[in-house]
Amino acid sequence: SGAGGAMVAHSMLKHNHELKIIILERGDHTDSLDMTSNEVDMLARLYADGALQLSRDFNFQILQGSCVGGSTVINNAVSFNLPAAVLKKWNDAQLYDAGLDETRLNQSFQYVRQLLKIKKQDENAPGQKFPFLNKGSAPFKAGIEALELDKPPNEFNVVEANIDKCFGCGYCNIGCRYGKKLSMLNSVLPDLQRDYPKDNIRIIAGCEVDKLHTSGKDITHLSASFKNGRKLDIRAKKFILSAGAISSSLILLRSNVGNAQVGKNLAFNLGSPITAVFDKVINAYEGLQISHYFLQNPSRGYIMETWFNPPVSQALTMPGWFDDHFNNMLRYNKLSSVGILVPTEGNAEIRNGGLFKRDIKYKPTAEDLKKLGDGLELAGKIFLRGGATHVMPHTLDYLELTEDNLHLIRQNVLKPGGITLGTGHPQGGNKISKDPKKGVVSPEFKVYGYNNLYVVDASVFPSSIGVNPQLTIMALADYAAEFILD
Incomplete structure (x- = not known):
């Protein structure tokens, strides 16, 4: 019921009002009014595995929403179009050969932007009553300007997001109690239920798909389970997987459906x-x-985003141990943070194994870690030029750095387990391609070898896109709808 599933349901009904669609959601339904500032409770209720989904070696955290509305409920709503260079690479016949129609895809981006009121966040916009931009961005902006990094072709700007008249409470990652973030929970899904009869759109929450059942090249039905153990079988003419880059692959693997590429080439x-x-x-x-x-052009292989958390979440990632950690939390109101995002190589794999049957095999490559180290070092320099007394990377060894010793970041990043690593943006595992030897789904989003099974979510990305992926997922879902209806 997240970015892929909700949007593809919306766009299919837009084209055919007579459709009957059932949406299954592994997570529970939490109404916006029930979302509170109790971080521990919200993390447990809204996140997959209570925000403790980890790679096999426990060194990499993968955050995903598990609730009605999916990750759109708990993300920051940051919206970027698919970078042109990435689409070009995806469509390159010598690489991924995705076969996406650029003109049609651009139309889908425009449609989703209008539907969700995606816009640059502006404190001076008409109707905006409160200042709401992160106050920690001011010293970062000062450092950018001091180093003259704000000059074209570099990009330093306020984010675009599907947020309207924000109150600035700072609790974006544990849901928006005030309905200002236009997540699937607060926009597309209730609009579907308002605009169509109950028989046309049903949402079943707290229900996880266990297996897809086949007869030849057709999916005949699926079996699912509620948390209390009750079972559910659903028969349909067509089945669409939009469970996200981890779970869609797992469902295919559990069902022994799809080719040998399923679950491979996962990126972040x-x-x-x-x-x-x-x-x-x-x-x-x-x-x-x-x-x-902040994005440098030509690209250095990373993007920076100003970032900060409420107390519990900030404490979970705060550098330092024992007294150092305690003292850092005492100066919580004198801190600011920036996150570095690096589009990784597709060297991760999902397996239906391990203790929880969600085995994510991943080890960052040396090149990806080098890019991360470069980005962290530059971000540290920017903050110091913006007035910081020192900076702290989130390394295992506690470091308080100035410009004289920022180089220590790189050597700590390259140590196994030397730095906190994670993602909220898993991508790939079921690549889209014209060539079934390269991908799992066709350019029409149909799973190779099956007549009535489709995948519409971030798992079809041939590679990591390097920016926040929710808008690309939604646009691809709108784009895919007409193929599924044919």
Whole structure:
């Protein structure tokens, strides 16, 4: 019921009002009014595995929403179009041969932007009553300008997002109680239920798909389970997997459906933050958790986004141990952070194995870690030029750095387990391609070898796109709808 599933349901009904669609959601339904500032409770209720989904070696955290509305409920709503260079690479016949129609896809991007009111976040916009941009972005902006990194062709700007008249509470990642973030929970799904009869659109929450059942080249039905153990079988003419880059692959693997490429070539936006310390109050916890981005052109292989968390979440990632950690939390209101995102190589794999039958095999490549180290070092320099007394990468060894020793970041990044690593953006595993030897789904999003099975989510990405992926997922879902209806 997230970015892929909700949007493809919306766009299919847009074209054919007579359709009957059932949406199954592994997570529970939590109404916006039931979302609170109790971070521990919200993390447990809204995130897959209570925000403890980890790679096989426990060194890499993969955050995904598990609730009605999916990750759109708990993300920062940051919206980028698919970079032109990435689409060109996807469609390159010598590489992925995705076969996507650029003109049609651009129309889908425009449609989704209009539908969800995606726009640059502006404190001076008509009707905006409160300042809401992250206050921690001001010293970062000062450092960018001091280093003259704001000059074209570089991009330093306020993010675009599907947020309307934000209150600036700073709790974006545990749901929006006020309905200002136009997630699938607060926009597309209730609109579908309002605009169509109950028989046309049903959402069943707390229900996980166990297996797809086949007869020859057709999916005949699926079996699913509720948390209380009750079973459910559903028969349909067509089946669409939109369970996200991890779970869609797992469902195919559990069902022994799809070719040998299923679950392979998984990629991420590899992320790690750096925290800056100031000798004055910053109050970075006020406002959007992500409000600005910085992208160098030509690309250095990473993007920076200003970033900060409410107390519990910030404490979970705060550098330092024992007294160092305690003292850092005491100066919580004098800190600011930036996250570095690196589009990784597609060297991860999902397996239906391990203790929880969700085995994610991943080890960052040396080249990806080098890019991360470069980005963290530059972000540290930017903060120091913006007035920070020192900066702290989120390394295993506690470091308080100035410009004289920023180079220590790189050697710590390259140590196994030397730095906090994670992502909210898994991508790939079921690549789209004209060639079944390269991909799992066709350019029409149909799973190779099956007549009535489709995949519409980030798992079809041939590679990591290097920016926040939700808008691309939604646009691809709108794009895919007409193929599924044919």
